[in-house]
Amino acid sequence: MSDMERFAAVDVGSNSVRSLVVAVRHERMVRVDSSAQITRLAEGLRGEKAIVSPEVLERTLREVRARKRRLDVLDVPRSRRFFFATEGLRAATNAAEIRERLEDSLGVPLRILSGTEEGRYSFLGARTAFPDASPVFDLGGGSLEIADSRDVLSLPLGVVRLTNQFGEDHSRMKAHVWSALDSLDSTFGCSMISCPVGIGGTSSTLCMVLRKIPVTAYTPEMLHGHRVSLGDVVALREHYANMSREKQRGMIGMDPRRAPVFAAGLLVLETLLERWRQPAYVHSEGDLLWGILAEASRAAGYAAREAVFQVGQGSGA
Numbered sequence: 001m002s003d004m005e006r007f008a009a010v011d012v013g014s015n016s017v018r019s020l021v022v023a024v025r026h027e028r029m030v031r032v033d034s035s036a037q038i039t040r041l042a043e044g045l046r047g048e049k050a051i052v053s054p055e056v057l058e059r060t061l062r063e064v065r066a067r068k069r070r071l072d073v074l075d076v077p078r079s080r081r082f083f084f085a086t087e088g089l090r091a092a093t094n095a096a097e098i099r100e101r102l103e104d105s106l107g108v109p110l111r112i113l114s115g116t117e118e119g120r121y122s123f124l125g126a127r128t129a130f131p132d133a134s135p136v137f138d139l140g141g142g143s144l145e146i147a148d149s150r151d152v153l154s155l156p157l158g159v160v161r162l163t164n165q166f167g168e169d170h171s172r173m174k175a176h177v178w179s180a181l182d183s184l185d186s187t188f189g190c191s192m193i194s195c196p197v198g199i200g201g202t203s204s205t206l207c208m209v210l211r212k213i214p215v216t217a218y219t220p221e222m223l224h225g226h227r228v229s230l231g232d233v234v235a236l237r238e239h240y241a242n243m244s245r246e247k248q249r250g251m252i253g254m255d256p257r258r259a260p261v262f263a264a265g266l267l268v269l270e271t272l273l274e275r276w277r278q279p280a281y282v283h284s285e286g287d288l289l290w291g292i293l294a295e296a297s298r299a300a301g302y303a304a305r306e307a308v309f310q311v312g313q314g315s316g317a
Contacts (some may be wrong), residue, residue, distance in 0.1 A: 115154025
């Protein structure tokens with residue numbers, strides 16, 4: 001085992017393809033490079049299953065090939081590249097075909113995580129940044145995971161899926177989300193919640209918009225630890241609903257490609273905090289990718305447990 005080693009994770013999510021490269025030394029994982037590009041793999045997902053269209057697959061493959069080129073430039077060993085997918089492929093009826101083409105594009109095996117695995121890695125990732133984080137919720141394009149050290153709950157409440165199902169009928173969407181969250185009561189009821197930690201694209205975008213940080217200026221340390229109040233979520237959701245699509249796409253902090261599904265994300269966050277009777281949550285940039293790499297680096301003999309978001313601090317970058 002060398003003194004410092006690079007590890008990479010690539011996530012084919014329901015809404016975006018993301019990557020993270022870290023340099024691991026002793027107990028620290030230092031960010032070397034990261035990216036996120038919206039490809040919307042779950043574009044056709046409404047109910048439990050959907051077929052991924054050729055057009056959606058091609059734009060996803062293009063981004064995965066771009067990630068491979070980037071990992072090659074960064075000299076990440078093939079044995080230290082970890083490739084996985086979440087609800088977008090769990091729900092795809094043509095997952096076998098897609099899996100083969102994705103593996104050809106990155107050159108390493110693809111692991112399709114179960115909802116339970118996704119929640120566990122999200123929890124582990126958040127804990128690399130907040131050691132006491134509990135519970136952790138991860139709102140993605142296809143699903144919502146909630147996890148603590150004991151339990152994991154995975155629900156089909158992702159922002160792409162909800163937008164496909166309900167469009168702009170937010171009253172019906174709210175009723176659906178509220179009903180689906182009934183399952184919280186047995187595992188993540190109000191009495192079990194102290195200060196929830198949130199991760200995922202909706203939460204990151206919400207922090208960007210609230211703090212008026214341009215997309216091009218984003219770095220994880222700008223958002224990490226931001227406290228998001230229920231009042232902030234409600235006020236922004238109401239304001240957003242009254243904006244034109246052009247103004248929604250043009251908001252400071254908004255990736256224009258995320259704008260069509262952002263309202264659904266705000267509604268889920270609002271409803272979750274209401275069900276928990278919580279005034280706020282704390283946003284973490286330590287997430288699923290960090291959790292995957294924390295476990296991978298530990299398996300390689302490191303004691304990695306701390307995320308360092310600022311690029312190059314002792315990483316050799």
